[in-house]
Amino acid sequence: MNNAVEVAKGIYWVGVNDKETDLFEAVWPLPRGVAYNSYLVIGEKVVLVDTVKAFFLADLVTKVKRLLGEDRAIDYLIVNHMEPDHSGSIRILKALYPNLKILCNAQTVKMLENFYSVTDGIIQVKDGEEIDVGGHVLKFFLTPMVHWPETMMTYDKVTKTLFSCDAFGGFGCLEGGIFDDEVDMSYYEGEILRYFSNIVGRYSDQVQAAISKLSGVEVKVVAPSHGPIHRSKPEHIIGLYDKWSRHETECGAVVVYGSMYGNTAKLAHATARALAKEGIGHVIVHDIARDHVSFVIRDIWRYRGLVLASCTYNTMPFPPIQDLMTHLENKKMKNRLLGIMGNYTWSPGILKKLKEFAQSAGKWELLSPEIVIQSSPKDEDYDKAVQLGKNMAQKLKECQ
Known part of the structure; x- marks a missing residue:
């Protein structure tokens, strides 16, 4: 102008x-x-x-x-x-x-x-x-x-x-x-x-x-x-x-996954589907390798629920997931529900890393089940992913 x-x-x-x-x-x-x-x-x-x-x-x-x-x-x-x-x-x-x-x-x-x-x-x-x-x-x-x-x-x-x-x-x-x-x-x-x-x-x-x-x-x-x-x-x-x-949130969930070959993504989508099926109208799924972290952080700030799903990369969480967790720790968010799922092939420890984030993030409630798979999801892993979605949906409804 x-x-x-x-x-x-x-x-x-x-x-x-x-x-x-x-x-x-x-x-x-x-x-x-x-x-x-x-x-x-x-x-x-x-x-x-x-x-x-x-x-x-x-x-x-x-x-x-x-x-x-x-x-x-x-x-x-x-x-x-x-x-x-x-x-x-x-x-x-x-x-x-x-x-x-x-x-x-x-x-x-x-x-x-x-x-x-x-x-x-x-x-x-x-x-x-x-x-x-x-x-x-x-x-x-x-x-x-x-x-x-x-x-x-x-x-x-x-x-x-x-x-x-x-x-x-x-x-x-x-x-x-x-x-x-x-x-x-x-x-x-x-x-x-x-x-x-x-x-x-x-x-x-x-x-x-x-x-x-x-x-x-x-x-x-x-x-x-x-x-x-x-x-x-x-x-x-x-x-x-x-x-x-004030860290007041809306009733919804953000599912963020880091997946090199699609196996971790399958679990994340199973949880997202369970959330929607349980009546949670606002469910956003982010592929952290493709969606810029600023848009992911925005959505996490808006909604109460967060699911982090990460494969293992050089014994650590997938680098973009690690970057996101660093940002989230820095932002000092409060009053969130957190679900975690990890995937490894030859180097266990991914769930431990995700739990360490949960402890350091602040006033976040870690939900069960905490999911870890080896290489690719089996039927029982999908069952756990669905259960995580149901548990988070129940908690979200309590906050409405």
């Missing part, structure tokens, strides 16, 4: 779409790109809320100049977060606007120097501090570890707009519409959860602290740094974050 879009009176979206980057943070796939949302607040003073990735600065500046003209400058830059997809343009922006003042918190100051050698024109703000820019009163809420130590949010008391930075954001370019009532939110909510579960979810306690801090604030617009702007139902996106960060 070439033009700025009005978000609220005197507030404009001046962000950009990035369809060039294939992997967010060089890790997470972006099948439909990502938006970097930057906002211009125009009052007696002009305030830019966050920048964009350096490669896209020209697009941002073009939008700004169309709003301000060539002669009017940006007075203040608010730095809510220092990750370079939001701060990457700061040094060039200061060169374009030499009198620009940077508003940030104390944690940000050293990062500005370390990333961009910027040490001048910095004004430190504290939690709860306000600045009146004429027509807008901006209040700062420090939200550390959502998901970096310096993260904060900025709130315009006049329009009730919350500039939430990474919180409440998600993957996906803004293709025409930029508001929640202009786009297919079923798609974006999936990408918001994928963003949350893979990037922010580890810091769920800090997310809860941030939501608590905002509990008495009237929010009419949630303007995140990625994804759609929430103006029709701002309480909905905040509610989703509240639910996810």
Whole structure:
């Protein structure tokens, strides 16, 4: 989009779409790109809320100049977060606007120097501090570890707009519409959860602290740094974050298998079929060798039940399964039901490895039977796989 879009009176979206980057943070796939949302607040003073990735600065500046003209400058830059997809343009922006003042918190100051050698024109703000820019009163809420130590949010008391930075954001370019009532939110909510579960979810306690801090604030617009702007139902996106960060789950199960020659996969599908037959309407099966781990983690975060099925590879779990388990341990998920099944030919021990994961993962309930087979499943192995599905289905129904 070439033009700025009005978000609220005197507030404009001046962000950009990035369809060039294939992997967010060089890790997470972006099948439909990502938006970097930057906002211009125009009052007696002009305030830019966050920048964009350096490669896209020209697009941002073009939008700004169309709003301000060539002669009017940006007075203040608010730095809510220092990750370079939001701060990457700061040094060039200061060169374009030499009198620009940077508003940030104390944690940000050293990062500005370390990333961009910027040490001048910095004004430190504290939690709860306000600045009146004429027509807008901006209040700062420090939200550390959502998901970096310096993260904060900025709130315009006049329009009730919350500039939430990474919180409440998600993957996906803004293709025409930029508001929640202009786009297919079923798609974006999936990408918001994928963003949350893979990037922010580890810091769920800090997310809860941030939501608590905002509990008495009237929010009419949630303007995140990625994804759609929430103006029709701002309480909905905040509610989703509240639910996810409380580790509240839906009644469903994710079956993930790693199988070199299809034998372990057969068992996994038997359990998935048993779950569905027992009335569990949401059952997702992932072949971990082919489905990117970020989509798998997203689904595991959503649903209460997880079945891990792994063949043995060089005496260890199948490498993509091992990678998934490492991610899950790091994410600190809680309140899950877990079923495990392992397969080996000449090196036993796979079940022991899966049980070690179950013990280290956190507050997870390990269900029976714990299944181990040698090479290929026999009739009694299928019976156990079906029983595991039945047992998990019963537990899931108890949680409804």
